[in-house]
Amino acid sequence: MTLADFVNQGWADHAADAEGVFARCPAALDLVTDKADLAPLAGLVAHVAGEHLGRHDEGLALLDRLLARCPDDADTPEAKAVIRQQAALHLAAGRRLESDHLEARARAPEQTVASNQVRVVAFAAAMLAGQGHAERAATLLDEALALAAYHPDRADPAARALAVTGNNVAQALEEKAGRSPAEDALMVRAAETGLRFWSVAGTWLETERAHYRLAMSLRKAGRLDAALEPARACLHLVEANAGDAFERFYGHEVLAVVHHARGEAGPARAHRDAAATFVPTIEDPDLKAMVDGSLAALDQVLGPAG
Numbered sequence: 001m002t003l004a005d006f007v008n009q010g011w012a013d014h015a016a017d018a019e020g021v022f023a024r025c026p027a028a029l030d031l032v033t034d035k036a037d038l039a040p041l042a043g044l045v046a047h048v049a050g051e052h053l054g055r056h057d058e059g060l061a062l063l064d065r066l067l068a069r070c071p072d073d074a075d076t077p078e079a080k081a082v083i084r085q086q087a088a089l090h091l092a093a094g095r096r097l098e099s100d101h102l103e104a105r106a107r108a109p110e111q112t113v114a115s116n117q118v119r120v121v122a123f124a125a126a127m128l129a130g131q132g133h134a135e136r137a138a139t140l141l142d143e144a145l146a147l148a149a150y151h152p153d154r155a156d157p158a159a160r161a162l163a164v165t166g167n168n169v170a171q172a173l174e175e176k177a178g179r180s181p182a183e184d185a186l187m188v189r190a191a192e193t194g195l196r197f198w199s200v201a202g203t204w205l206e207t208e209r210a211h212y213r214l215a216m217s218l219r220k221a222g223r224l225d226a227a228l229e230p231a232r233a234c235l236h237l238v239e240a241n242a243g244d245a246f247e248r249f250y251g252h253e254v255l256a257v258v259h260h261a262r263g264e265a266g267p268a269r270a271h272r273d274a275a276a277t278f279v280p281t282i283e284d285p286d287l288k289a290m291v292d293g294s295l296a297a298l299d300q301v302l303g304p305a306g
Helices: 003-013 018-031 035-053 056-068 077-092 096-105 113-130 134-150 157-174 181-201 204-220 224-240 245-261 265-281 285-302
Strands: none
Touching (some): 003 018, 003 035, 018 035, 018 056, 035 056, 035 077, 035 113, 056 077, 077 096, 077 113, 096 113, 113 134, 113 157, 134 157, 134 181, 157 181, 157 204, 181 204, 204 224, 245 265, 245 285, 265 285
């Protein structure tokens, strides 16, 4: 197995088995042969340790061992990516001084100080949200957004960091049962952040999916009037860019969900039926399984036709 294979499998498995993925990570150190291997493994380790397990110190120790695999590359961008993840883990653990020290070490000379700070603070916000600390996560998300007041552009990695963080936090909170009012507020704020920064850092595809995420988050928060606009924007972007059947399915599915929540049975059923027409044309087995599950869930919500 190559390191790329390990990391790809880890991302595929981590949502269902974070403990198992993290337990396998030490063995992956033997697969590291070049500085290019540092950042991909560090991203997986920090995400699982910080966001899914809340085991900050174990994550930090493993990242120390990862850096030791390439001791002559400590000042390279690849090593700085690992140090940036360590700074985020310290910040999520409440250790601001340690985080600030590592954040300074991770700065790239060609980027602004704020860009690096945004990335560290955004990563930490996602970790805290994943562990159910909504108020602390919201504080850090607001801090990251304030740091991004200089308006990072498409080439600035801070924009992508905020886009990814916003999407991940919103999606995680959507799936949580019994959200508090603070978690509802964070969910919507995160989804808005995802849309704002995917519109900068992404393609039409990421922007379309960010509209989907915002519509779903607003629906979950009970803000049904507001949910309709991003749901419509999602489908519009798919159609305007000749999106494939998978994207078209979800463009209609989100509108069916939102219309149903608003008590609009006719439009909900029309979009459900439109979504269903794309299912037979999806050939990828994993994507087909996903849409089959989504259609079944939608049918359970809408009930029988007629």
